[in-house]
Every structure is written in C-alpha cells, then in structure tokens.
Amino acid sequence: DAGVIQSPRHEVTEMGQEVTLRCKPISGHNSLFWYRQTMMRGLELLIYFNNNVPIDDSGMPEDRFSAKMPNASFSTLKIQPSEPRDSAVYFCASSASGGGAYEQYFGPGTRLTVT
Amino acid sequence: AQKVTQAQTEISVVEKEDVTLDCVYETRDTTYYLFWYKQPPSGELVFLIRRNSFDEQNEISGRYSWNFQKSTSSFNFTITASQVVDSAVYFCALSEATGGFKTIFGAGTRLFVKA
Numbered sequence A: 001d002a003g004v005i006q007s008p009r010h011e012v013t014e015m016g017q018e019v020t021l022r023c024k025p026i027s028g029h030n031s032l033f034w035y036r037q038t039m040m041r042g043l044e045l046l047i048y049f050n051n052n053v054p055i056d057d058s059g060m061p062e063d064r065f066s067a068k069m070p071n072a073s074f075s076t077l078k079i080q081p082s083e084p085r086d087s088a089v090y091f092c093a094s095s096a097s098g099g100g101a102y103e104q105y106f107g108p109g110t111r112l113t114v115t
Numbered sequence B: 001a002q003k004v005t006q007a008q009t010e011i012s013v014v015e016k017e018d019v020t021l022d023c024v025y026e027t028r029d030t031t032y033y034l035f036w037y038k039q040p041p042s043g044e045l046v047f048l049i050r051r052n053s054f055d056e057q058n059e060i061s062g063r064y065s066w067n068f069q070k071s072t073s074s075f076n077f078t079i080t081a082s083q084v085v086d087s088a089v090y091f092c093a094l095s096e097a098t099g100g101f102k103t104i105f106g107a108g109t110r111l112f113v114k115a
Helices: none
Strands: A005-007 A010-013 A019-024 A031-038 A042-050 A053-056 A065-071 A074-079 A088-095 A110-114 B003-005 B010-014 B019-021 B024-026 B032-039 B046-052 B059-061 B064-069 B074-079 B088-096 B103-105 B109-114
Touching: A005 A088, A010 A019, A019 A088, A019 A110, A031 A074, A042 A065, A042 A074, A042 B103, A053 A065, A074 A088, B003 B088, B003 B103, B010 B019, B019 B109, B024 B074, B032 B074, B046 B059, B046 B064, B046 B074, B074 B088
Parallel strands: A010 A110, B010 B109
Antiparallel strands: A005 A019, A019 A074, A031 A042, A031 A088, A042 A053, A065 A074, A088 A110, B003 B024, B019 B074, B032 B046, B032 B088, B059 B064, B064 B074, B088 B103, B088 B109
C-alpha cells in the first residue's frame, strides 16, 4: 500500500515567491496533519484536518501560510510570499481517525530552502 | 497546557548496550494519548507505539519496551541490546482530549549507537 505522498521532495525558491507543497494521505485516512521541522523549533504542528475540515490552525505562523483540503485525497500548504525563515522540512501525516488520538503516518517531507 | 520534555538531547552508546530514553509529560486532562516515533537518518518519522491514559501496562516488542507511569508522568522507552540500526532521533508525543487531540512533540533525543 502506498504511504503518504508528498511533492516536491525538495524546493528551492527566492524570497517573495509563492510556494505550494502537496500531500496525498493514505487512502481511507480521515485526518491529515501538516508539520514543520527546524533545528531551532523542532517539530511543530501547523494545522490539521478531520474529514477535510480544518480543526486547529493555531500553529500556522502567519497569514502568509494557508492550507486547503479540497477532498479526502489531497491537501496543499501554500506560503505566499515566502521568506528565508520559512526554510525547513515540511511533513504531511495522516491517521485513520480521531485527529491526534491515533498514530500518524508521515510522508517523506519536503525540504524547502528560501534564499 | 500540554507539554512534553525529553531532557536527553543526545545519547551515545556502544552496540549491545541497553539504553533508556526519558519522556516526561504535562497535561491536565484525564484522557490523553502518548506516542513514540523514530526518525532515522533518512528523515521520515516512523510510528513505534501508542498508549492511552487508562492503560498503564508496560509493553515489550522485541528489543523495545515502554514503561508508562502516571504517578511520575513519564513514558520511558528502553532499547535492549542496541544495534547500529537503532541510531536515530526518537520523539515522544502527547495528544490530549481538551486540545482536540492536537499533537505536541518533544524536542527529541538523538541516539548514536557505535559498533
């Protein structure tokens, strides 16, 4: 079975550009999570969805960040405009149900570098 | 507010040694879930175990064992007879009911197992 799929795996962009990260959760999973990992701040939950509805976006750092889940098999995380401090590894994860009450399965991550 | 503390930043052991990774959590909820995840050098996070707050039974899975003690708010992870392949960053995580099961991760413990 396919795991969580993320694209692109690596993204290098210039400050001010729009960046879109994509995620396909495991089929049948109802919850989807976006995380950001940096050396300074560790692993931070940005937002999570239950049945395609955003439940908690308190971790989204600024209005420059937005996330959507138009259907059960696809989600995007957009940064517009990007800044060098957004450089990080962004992970998408999914779980069978119940938000964070159940184990999450992580994608390989997208390494974002903003110059 | 929920909090997870992994006081050990890095641990280095020689192969075949036993090693224990500490995790202390804070929560006001009576219903919560604890997790351990492994992040090998490849970067992808891998789920290891999930425990709910009503189940204090310790668990053993091969060389891995977990000790959950509500009295000390700890959920420690022991690797017996460590192997080089155990080298990774290990994260403890907490999801509590009040927060809508939002997941909070500890800072992680980097384990080096030397041959």
